[in-house]
Amino acid sequence: MITFATISFLGLPLLAILLLNVVSKKTGGAISISVGYVVAIIQMIAAVVCMALLWMHGKDFIEFSLFWDMNATLGAAKLSVDLFSLVVLFCIGMVSLASLLTAKKTIGEKTLNYTNLLMVIMLGMNGIAVVTDLFSLYVFLEITGIASFVLIALLNDKRGLEGAFKYLVMSAIASALILGSFALIFTQTGSLVYGDVAKALADWRNAQYAPLLIVGFVMFIAGFSIKAGIAPFHGWLPDAYQSAPASVSVLLGGIVTKMAGVYALIRVLNSVFVAMPMINNTLLILGLISIVFGAVAACGQKDFKRILAYSSISQIGYIILGVASGSLLGFVGAMLHFFNHATFKTTLFVNSAAVEMQTGTTDIDQLGGLQARMPVTAVSSILAFLSMAGIPPLAGFWSKLLIIIAVWQSVSAVGGGIALAASIFTAAYFLILQRKVFFGPLEDHLTEVTEAKGTISLAAVLLSIVTVAFGVLFPVILNFLHLQGIL
Amino acid sequence: MEGQGIIFVCIFVPLIGAFLLPIVGRVMPRLRNILALLFVITAFVTAVIALPQALSGTPILWQMKLPLGFTMGFFADGLAVFMAMTSSLVASIIVFYSFGYIEHYPNQNEYYMMVVLFIGSMMGLVYSTNLLLIYLFWEISAICCWRLIGFYRGKDIVLRADKAFLMTVGGALLMLIGFISVYMQTGTFNLLEMQGNTITTAAMVLILFGILSKSATLPLHTWLPDAGVAPSPVTSLLHAAVLVKIGVYVFARLFLVNFQLDPVWDTVVPVIAGVSALVSAGAAMVETDIKRIIAYSTISQLGFIFLGLSCGTMVGAAGGLLYILMHSLAKGGLFLCAGIVEHSTHTKDINKMGGLAKRLPITAVAFALCAFSVMGIPPFGGFFAKYMVIYGAATSASPWLAVMFIIGAVMTIIYLLRVFIKVFFGELTHPDIKEGSWEMVSSVAILGVLSLLGGIFINLPSYVTTFIIESLLNL
Numbered sequence: 001m002i003t004f005a006t007i008s009f010l011g012l013p014l015l016a017i018l019l020l021n022v023v024s025k026k027t028g029g030a031i032s033i034s035v036g037y038v039v040a041i042i043q044m045i046a047a048v049v050c051m052a053l054l055w056m057h058g059k060d061f062i063e064f065s066l067f068w069d070m071n072a073t074l075g076a077a078k079l080s081v082d083l084f085s086l087v088v089l090f091c092i093g094m095v096s097l098a099s100l101l102t103a104k105k106t107i108g109e110k111t112l113n114y115t116n117l118l119m120v121i122m123l124g125m126n127g128i129a130v131v132t133d134l135f136s137l138y139v140f141l142e143i144t145g146i147a148s149f150v151l152i153a154l155l156n157d158k159r160g161l162e163g164a165f166k167y168l169v170m171s172a173i174a175s176a177l178i179l180g181s182f183a184l185i186f187t188q189t190g191s192l193v194y195g196d197v198a199k200a201l202a203d204w205r206n207a208q209y210a211p212l213l214i215v216g217f218v219m220f221i222a223g224f225s226i227k228a229g230i231a232p233f234h235g236w237l238p239d240a241y242q243s244a245p246a247s248v249s250v251l252l253g254g255i256v257t258k259m260a261g262v263y264a265l266i267r268v269l270n271s272v273f274v275a276m277p278m279i280n281n282t283l284l285i286l287g288l289i290s291i292v293f294g295a296v297a298a299c300g301q302k303d304f305k306r307i308l309a310y311s312s313i314s315q316i317g318y319i320i321l322g323v324a325s326g327s328l329l330g331f332v333g334a335m336l337h338f339f340n341h342a343t344f345k346t347t348l349f350v351n352s353a354a355v356e357m358q359t360g361t362t363d364i365d366q367l368g369g370l371q372a373r374m375p376v377t378a379v380s381s382i383l384a385f386l387s388m389a390g391i392p393p394l395a396g397f398w399s400k401l402l403i404i405i406a407v408w409q410s411v412s413a414v415g416g417g418i419a420l421a422a423s424i425f426t427a428a429y430f431l432i433l434q435r436k437v438f439f440g441p442l443e444d445h446l447t448e449v450t451e452a453k454g455t456i457s458l459a460a461v462l463l464s465i466v467t468v469a470f471g472v473l474f475p476v477i478l479n480f481l482h483l484q485g486i487l
Numbered sequence: 488m489e490g491q492g493i494i495f496v497c498i499f500v501p502l503i504g505a506f507l508l509p510i511v512g513r514v515m516p517r518l519r520n521i522l523a524l525l526f527v528i529t530a531f532v533t534a535v536i537a538l539p540q541a542l543s544g545t546p547i548l549w550q551m552k553l554p555l556g557f558t559m560g561f562f563a564d565g566l567a568v569f570m571a572m573t574s575s576l577v578a579s580i581i582v583f584y585s586f587g588y589i590e591h592y593p594n595q596n597e598y599y600m601m602v603v604l605f606i607g608s609m610m611g612l613v614y615s616t617n618l619l620l621i622y623l624f625w626e627i628s629a630i631c632c633w634r635l636i637g638f639y640r641g642k643d644i645v646l647r648a649d650k651a652f653l654m655t656v657g658g659a660l661l662m663l664i665g666f667i668s669v670y671m672q673t674g675t676f677n678l679l680e681m682q683g684n685t686i687t688t689a690a691m692v693l694i695l696f697g698i699l700s701k702s703a704t705l706p707l708h709t710w711l712p713d714a715g716v717a718p719s720p721v722t723s724l725l726h727a728a729v730l731v732k733i734g735v736y737v738f739a740r741l742f743l744v745n746f747q748l749d750p751v752w753d754t755v756v757p758v759i760a761g762v763s764a765l766v767s768a769g770a771a772m773v774e775t776d777i778k779r780i781i782a783y784s785t786i787s788q789l790g791f792i793f794l795g796l797s798c799g800t801m802v803g804a805a806g807g808l809l810y811i812l813m814h815s816l817a818k819g820g821l822f823l824c825a826g827i828v829e830h831s832t833h834t835k836d837i838n839k840m841g842g843l844a845k846r847l848p849i850t851a852v853a854f855a856l857c858a859f860s861v862m863g864i865p866p867f868g869g870f871f872a873k874y875m876v877i878y879g880a881a882t883s884a885s886p887w888l889a890v891m892f893i894i895g896a897v898m899t900i901i902y903l904l905r906v907f908i909k910v911f912f913g914e915l916t917h918p919d920i921k922e923g924s925w926e927m928v929s930s931v932a933i934l935g936v937l938s939l940l941g942g943i944f945i946n947l948p949s950y951v952t953t954f955i956i957e958s959l960l961n962l
Contacts, residue, residue, distance in 0.1 A: 329555075369640065372593075386630065391656070392623035401619075401667075405555075408671060417664050424657045431649040439637055440645045475553055482554035 005046040005053070006064040006081060009089060009130060012039050013123040020116055032115035036100045039119065043093035043126075047086045054083065055484060063132075077136045078193075083486070084335050085129040088263050091342040092125050094466075095254035098346045101459040102353045103247035105452065110154055114247070117154070121147040121251065125259040134182045134192040134272070137264060141178065141227070144260050145171045148252060152244040163243030170226055170236040177223030184216035185272075194271035201272065220268070221282055228261020230286050230320060231293040234313045238301075241309035242362075246353030249305055253312055254346035258338060262316055266323050266334065283324035284411060288418055290317030295425035299432060304352045304362035307433055308345065314426065315341045315388060321419055322403035330406030332487060337399035340470065344384035344396060347463040351381040354452035354460065355437065364433060369442030373449040378438040380460040385430040387467045390423045395470035398478075490540055491549040494561045494614055497533035497571060501526045502607030509596035516595065523599040524582045530610050531575035534568055541568040542954060548679075550616065556675035560616040565955035566744070566808075570613040570736050573812045577728035577819045578606045580930045584823050585720045587924030588830065592718075598638060602724065605631035609729045613736055618666040618676040621737060622659065625701070629655045632730055636717040644716045651710040655700050658707060662697025665690040678745050685747040694741065695756075702734025704793065705763035708786045712770075715778035715835075719826025722778060726785040727819030732811060735789065739796050743804060744959050754885050756797035761891040764790025768898035772905070776835045777825045780906050781818070787895060788814050788861060794892055795876035801956055803879020808952040810872035813860055813941055817869055820857035820934030824850050827923040827931065828910060837906060842915030849928050851911045856935030858903045860942065863896055868941030871949060 016039050020028045050062065061082035081089070096118060107114050124147060127140030149171070153164035186192055188207050189200035204213050222233065229237035237257065241249050265283075273279050294314025301307045319341065322334030354377045355370065356362050371378035387396035400423070408416035451457060470477070481487045504526040512519035540547055541563050550560030582602060589598055605628055612624035629652055637648030666676070668690040673681040696707070703711035711731070715722055725731065742748055742756075764787045771783035792814065795807025827850045828843060829835055844851035860869035873896060881889040922928050941948060 389656075391626045391630065392619070393627070397623075405667060405670070408667060413668065413671070416667065420664050420667070421660055423660055424653070427653060427656050431652060435645050435649055439640065439648075440642055441640050475551065475557070475559055478553055478555070478557060487554050 005049045006062060008042055008046045009126040010123065012042060013119040017116060017119045020112065025112065029112040032111045033100055033104050036115045036118060037097065040093045040097040040100060044090055047090035047093060050081055051086050078132050079130040080132050081130055087335055087339055088129050088259065089126060091339055092122060092255055095251060095342055095346050096122055098350055098459045098463060099247045099251040101455040102250050102350055104455045106246045106353055106357055114154060117147050117151050121256065125255065128259050128264055132194050138179055138182060141260055141264060142175060144256060148256055151248045152240055154248060155245050159243040163240045166236045167240040174223045174226035177219040181216040181219035181223060184212050188213050197272050198274050217279055221279065224261055224265040225286060228265060228316055229257050229313055230316060231290040231313055237313060238306050238309040242303060242305045246356055250346055250349040250353065253308060253349045254342050262319050269323060280324045280326050283320050284415065287317045287321035287324055288415060290314060291419055291422045295422050298429040299425060302364055304355060304364055307429055308348050308352060311388065311429065312345060318400060318403055321407055325406040325410045327406045327410040329402055332481065333399050333402030333406055337403060340387060340395045340399050343463055343466050344387045347380055347384035347460055350456060350459045351377045354456045358449050358452050359446060364436040367437045369440050370446065370449065371438040372442050373446065374451045376451055376457045376460055380464040382434065383464045383467055389426040389430050393471045395467050398471065398474045490547045493533050493537045494547055494549065494563050497530050498607065498610045498614060500529045501603050501610060505600045505604035505607055508600045508603060512596035519599055520586050523603050524579065526603050527575055527579045527582050527606050530606060531572065531579055534571040534575055537563050537568050541565045556677065557619060558617060558677045559620060561614040562616040563614055566739060566959060567613040569955055571610055573815050574609050574728050574732060575606060577815045578724065580933055581720045581723050581728060581819060584927050584930035587926035588720050588826055589718060594638065597634060601631045601634045605724065605729055609733065612733060616678050618678065622663055622666060625659055625733060628730060628733060632725060635721040636714045638718050638721060647713040647716050651714050654707060654710045658697040658700025661693045665693030682745050683747060698734040698738050702731045702789050703786050704759065704789055705766055708767065711786060712779045712782040715782050719822055719829060723819045723822035726782065726822060727815045731785060731789055735792050735811060743796055753797060753799040757794045757888045760790040760793035761888060764892065764895040768895055768902065771902040775837050777828065777837050777906060778835055780902060781821050781825055784861065785818055787899060790895065791873060791876050791892060794880055798880045798883040798888065800879040800883045801960060802875050803883060805953040805956040806872050806875025806879055808956060809949055810876060812948055813868035813872045816934055816941060817857040817860035817938045820853055820931055820938060823931045823934065824854040827927050830923055831920040832917045837909045840910045840916055841913040844911035845915055846920050847922055849922060849932055853931035853935035855907060856938050858907055860938035862900045862903050866942040868938050870942060871945045
């Protein structure tokens with residue numbers, strides 16, 4: 001069982017790519033979305049099964065390998081899943097499913113290309129989640145990145161190509177920085193495996209070329225900040241999100257940037273750069289800048305997807321802040337916020353896809369009063385936004401609260417206070433968007449609009465249920481984490 | 488402990504029932520209305536049932552232990568039950584009134600859901616033993632208030648709904664920072680565990696921001712008059728039954744019962760309240776929009792409640808609590824009367840009205856009864872409450888405060904008489920109007936009569952409030 005579950009994370013997407021490409025193009029196109037559903041759902045189940053197994057055996061992590069002997073001394077990359085990676089693997093499955101549900105209605109003829117690329121991107125993200133050495137991490141980062149450039153430009157229109165190009169350039173710079181930093185670390189520590197590097201870095205100040213390591217740290221932070229879209233490294237992010245096809249925005253906004261940037265950053269931070277206040281403090285400041293900047297900038301946007309993009313910058317700031325606090329509480333908060341952000345941001349991108357599909361635009365000035373015509377979209381967007389703004393009892397409130405308490409406890413009250421007070425800007429752009437798109441009088445040219453039926457509404461409803469249930473049942477979750485000895 | 492079920496019914500029937508209403512409403516609007524009323528009445532009845540035990544000294548308590556000091560729980564002491572009773576009583580009448588008022592408008596499903604959810608959140612809030620739960624219900628009420636103020640959906644109206652949301656949520660966020668700072672100091676969010684602690688000035692100020700923004704007290708009051716664009720039952724709900732009382736209740740709960748405060752606040756808070764009372768009374772004297780006048784009057788009267796609760800004497804506090812009840816009844820009635828007037832004349836400008844008493848006799852009488860209570864004319868309920876508040880202030884450490892409020896009380900009489908005379912006496916301006924529907928008229932009649940009865944049988948409410956305050960302060 002455990003072998004099956006763990007292998008499915010990397011094996012299933014590969015298998016799906018093979019399957020979709022050995023059959024004829026026509027059949028491939030016809031079955032692709034359904035195959036995608038199966039892969040995504042199995043991944044979610046596998047993640048839950050692995051979590052259950054972890055707790056049943058009382059272990060912190062499960063190590064496994066794919067096609068090679070785990071005990072080989074040279075050239076064998078061990079894979080490993082722990083609670084955090086299982087949570088993100090679940091998120092990957094969930095967001096991919098939502099993206100597929102959206103794609104079914106919006107992608108048109110490109111279903112085969114889309115599903116193939118989705119499988120590649122899932123493979124890349126799953127890889128990021130399970131690897132245990134820096135080099136494999138880099139490889140999977142690149143797989144994810146390349147698949148996303150193509151996905152953004154999938155429809156071959158000018159806007160998509162422009163967004164993809166911008167992302168490509170920034171991402172290349174980020175890759176160079178990341179690879180450079182790994183190289184520097186390798187020259188100084190002689191290893192790329194998380195555990196070994198961490199040991200070697202324990203007294204890095206005494207290393208022969210300590211300044212080189214500092215350069216490596218700086219390149220590391222800069223590289224991953226670009227990937228994660230943390231202010232002031234965020235320039236590419238709004239354009240990429242806005243120009244991508246609807247279902248790809250769901251994927252990018254929901255999970256890709258978070259995996260390639262945030263998760264990878266957190267993983268390296270926690271397993272390699274253990275207890276390095278220098279890096280934590282830098283990230284703390286970057287996180288705070290992101291939170292405030294993203295939220296303020298979102299208030300000035302005129303496009304549904306751009307508002308969401310800037311709000312991502314802001315919310316990612318919270319995740320970074322939680323990790324940068326350096327305490328376990330902050331880490332748990334960050335993990336929960338990662339999950340919550342995947343849920344509510346995916347909901348919102350699905351909503352924007354519904355609005356775009358039904359009205360043909362995402363310009364908020366041309367919309368108005370859609371609640372009367374699209375009740376499911378309107379209500380799910382309200383729930384998602386309230387969760388994002390940290391309004392209880394929705395899920396976002398609890399994770400934000402944990403993060404803020406952690407920052408307050410271990411760093412400073414001021415940081416926590418700023419992070420909390422910045423929620424008012426989240427509430428502000430929530431109100432602006434709601435007023436212009438859903439609340440308010442129905443515009444005359446929109447009276448014929450109908451709700452986006454079928455899979456899109458289904459995705460929005462399912463994700464809203466997750467947001468509400470996670471929020472309302474949070475005391476149970478908290479208790480559970482406590483019983484497991486995590487909190 | 489016995490009777491925990493009672494609290495759960497009181498909180499969760501409206502809270503969960505609210506979500507059933509839109510579903511029922513799709514099939515049978517009539518049943519939805521009745522269910523909405525039933526849910527709110529359930530809350531009232533259960534609160535009444537819980538009263539004897541709450542006063543007996545062993546209040547009902549239910550708690551769930553959680554890690555990190557997040558312990559959740561509900562607790563029905565005298566103060567909580569009193570607030571629950573007051574709110575749900577007035578809210579029941581308002582829901583009943585809505586049957587007539589709202590029936591011609593779209594979005595009724597959302598309306599009833601939000602109203603009942605609003606009341607459910609109030610019930611949850613008053614029974615909470617935990618700062619996080621208080622914050623939780625506080626924000627739910629803000630969401631309801633946002634949807635309800637924007638009920639008519641006009642561009643300008645939605646903008647004002649947004650303003651109300653932003654101001655109250657902004658205040659609440661500052662309050663949450665204050666709560667977290669209390670948590671850092673005590674290691675728990677549980678009110679019962681942190682009883683008697685002295686909190687820092689910074690935390691006090693932050694929490695006060697939240698309370699003043701919710702209870703629309705100077706300088707954070709500006710959203711309340713603007714919220715007058717909402718349907719009248721909603722403004723009534725905001726001003727009388729639920730929203731502004733949330734702030735007052737949290738003030739009483741935290742600063743009267745739970746925390747030790749620096750004595751300087753015994754002067755600072757009454758002064759804020761006094762300035763708020765005077766400034767808004769002044770505003771009420773020059774406004775010409777009937778709903779804005781009554782809204783400013785709410786801000787002004789809230790000053791009295793804050794004065795009573797914060798002046799530091801037992802009589803004052805009991806008076807403040809009594810005034811919460813009397814003000815809810817009377818102010819609820821005033822807004823509902825204004826609703827009938829607006830509904831009939833299609834204007835809110837008092838200069839364009841006159842002589843309406845001839846056409847709206849019951850409304851006029853009900854308006855008069857409620858207005859007398861707010862003015863503080865004996866033997867109406869408002870008089871006794873105001874008297875106790877001012878007496879409490881006069882015997883407190885800084886008796887000069889009472890002067891401010893006597894001036895405020897006089898101003899109240901002036902602006903309410905002005906409205907009453909302009910609207911109901913003089914030359915008849917709208918000859919062809921008639922009374923509102925029977926639901927609306929009987930609602931205002933009930934509130935008017937209750938305001939009078941509250942004064943005539945003052946023994947009972949004043950006994951209860953005094954008893955509650957005594958048992959709270961002797962803890």
